[in-house]
Amino acid sequence: MKETKIYERPKSWKKGVHTHYCPGCGHGITHRILCEVIDELGIQEKTIGIAPVGCAAMMYDYIDVDFCEAAHGRAPALATGLKRTRPDQVVFTYQGDGDLASIGTAEIVHVANRGEKITTIFINNAIYGMTGGQMAPTTLVGQRATTCPEGRDPNLAGYPMRMCELLATLKTPAYIARVSVAQPKYIIEAKKAIKKAFEYQISGKGYSFVEVLSNCPTNWGMQPVKAFEWTVSAMMPYYPLGVFKDFDKEAE
Amino acid sequence: MAKGRVEVLEEYCKSCGLCVAACPMKVLRISEKINSKGYRPVEQYKEGCIACKMCAMTCPDAAIEVYKIEDNQ
Numbered sequence: 001m002k003e004t005k006i007y008e009r010p011k012s013w014k015k016g017v018h019t020h021y022c023p024g025c026g027h028g029i030t031h032r033i034l035c036e037v038i039d040e041l042g043i044q045e046k047t048i049g050i051a052p053v054g055c056a057a058m059m060y061d062y063i064d065v066d067f068c069e070a071a072h073g074r075a076p077a078l079a080t081g082l083k084r085t086r087p088d089q090v091v092f093t094y095q096g097d098g099d100l101a102s103i104g105t106a107e108i109v110h111v112a113n114r115g116e117k118i119t120t121i122f123i124n125n126a127i128y129g130m131t132g133g134q135m136a137p138t139t140l141v142g143q144r145a146t147t148c149p150e151g152r153d154p155n156l157a158g159y160p161m162r163m164c165e166l167l168a169t170l171k172t173p174a175y176i177a178r179v180s181v182a183q184p185k186y187i188i189e190a191k192k193a194i195k196k197a198f199e200y201q202i203s204g205k206g207y208s209f210v211e212v213l214s215n216c217p218t219n220w221g222m223q224p225v226k227a228f229e230w231t232v233s234a235m236m237p238y239y240p241l242g243v244f245k246d247f248d249k250e251a252e
Numbered sequence: 253m254a255k256g257r258v259e260v261l262e263e264y265c266k267s268c269g270l271c272v273a274a275c276p277m278k279v280l281r282i283s284e285k286i287n288s289k290g291y292r293p294v295e296q297y298k299e300g301c302i303a304c305k306m307c308a309m310t311c312p313d314a315a316i317e318v319y320k321i322e323d324n325q
C-alpha cells in the first residue's frame with residue numbers, strides 16, 4: 001500500500017499560523033486559495049500585498065509575501081505607487097466592502113480607470129465585519145445590521161452597490177469577475193479567477209479585479225454552514241457570478 | 253474510485269463544520285476532543301474517503317491534509 005500526500009498547507013501560508021478569523025469565515029478560504037495561486041505561479045519572492053482596514057487588517061501575519069498596510073480605503077493608491085516604482089513586482093490589494101465600496105470608492109474607481117497593472121481582491125460579505133456589523137454599501141435590501149436594525153431601507157440608503165457592474169462600465173480595466181467561496185464548486189472557480197487576474201497583471205494586460213462573495217457568520221448571527229447557504233440563496237441572485245470584462249475576449 | 257484518508261491538524265481546527273458539510277462521503281465529524289484553543293477538532297471517523305479534497309478546499313484554516321492510497325496488489 002502506497003500513500004501520497006495530495007493536499008497540504010500552501011508554502012506561502014506562514015508556518016504555525018493561527019488566524020484571528022472567526023470559525024468558518026470566508027477570509028480564511030480566500031487567503032488559502034490566494035496562497036495556492038502564489039505558489040502555483042511561483043511569485044512568492046516578488047509579490048507585495050496591500051492589507052486593508054477591516055477584518056483582514058492583519059493578513060500580513062498569515063501570508064508569507066511582502067506587505068504594506070494601507071489607511072482605510074487607500075490600498076489602491078498605495079498599490080499604484082508601489083507598482084509604478086517597482087514594475088517588476090506583483091502587487092495586489094485585498095479589501096472588504098466597507099473599505100472598497102464606501103470610504104475607498106474614489107480610489108477604486110480611479111485605480112481601475114487608470115488601468116494600473118495591479119490586482120484587487122474584493123471581499124463582499126455585505127457588512128462591516130471588524131467594527132461589529134454595521135450596514136455596508138453592499139448590505140442587501142431588508143438585511144439587518146446594527147445601523148439598520150429593521151433591515152436596509154432603499155429609500156434611506158439606496159440599493160446595494162454592484163461593484164463589478166459599476167467598474168465594468170469603464171473602458172480601461174482588463175479583467176473584472178465575481179466569484180464566491182461559499183462551497184467547493186464555487187471555490188474551484190474562485191481560484192481560477194484569482195489566478196487569471198494575477199496572470200493578466202504579470203503579462204501587462206492591465207488592471208484586474210475579482211469580487212469574492214463571502215460571509216460573516218459572526219455578524220450575520222448564523223452558523224458557518226448556514227451563513228454560506230445564505231451567500232448562495234440571498235447574495236447570488238442580486239450579485240450574479242461571472243466575468244464582466246475580459247481583455248482576451250475583447251481582443252478577439 | 254480512488255481511496256484516501258485525511259489528517260486533521262487538530263491545533264488549527266476551529267470546529268466550523270464547513271468540511272463536514274462539504275464531504276460527499278460523509279466521513280468527517282466534529283470529535284469529542286478539545287484543542288488548546290478550546291475548539292473540538294474534526295476527525296475522520298470511518299472508512300470511505302475518496303481523496304476528493306473537497307474538505308481541504310473548504311477549510312478556512314488550512315487544517316486538513318489529504319492522502320491518496322494506492323493498493324499495489
Ligand SMILES: Cc1ncc(C[n+]2csc(CCOP(=O)(O)OP(=O)(O)O)c2C)c(N)n1
Nearest residue numbers: 053054055072096097098099127128129130
Ligand atoms: C478612517 C477610518 N474610518 C473608520 C474606521 C473604522 N473601521 C474599521 S474597519 C471598518 C469597516 C470594515 O468593513 P469591511 O471593509 O467590509 O471589512 P470586513 O471587516 O467586513 O472584512 C471601519 C469603518 C477606521 N479604522 N478608519
Ligand code: SF4
Nearest residue numbers: 021022025055129216
Ligand atoms: S467578524 Fe465576520 S468577517 Fe470578521 S473574522 Fe469574524 S466572521 Fe469573518
Ligand code: SF4
Nearest residue numbers: 275301302304305307
Ligand atoms: S477528501 Fe473528500 S471524501 Fe475524503 S474526507 Fe475530504 S471531502 Fe471527504
Ligand code: SF4
Nearest residue numbers: 265266268269271311
Ligand atoms: S473546515 Fe477546517 S476548521 Fe472548519 S471544522 Fe473542518 S478542519 Fe476544522
Ligand SMILES: [Mg+2]
Nearest residue numbers: 096097127129
Ligand atoms: Mg465587509
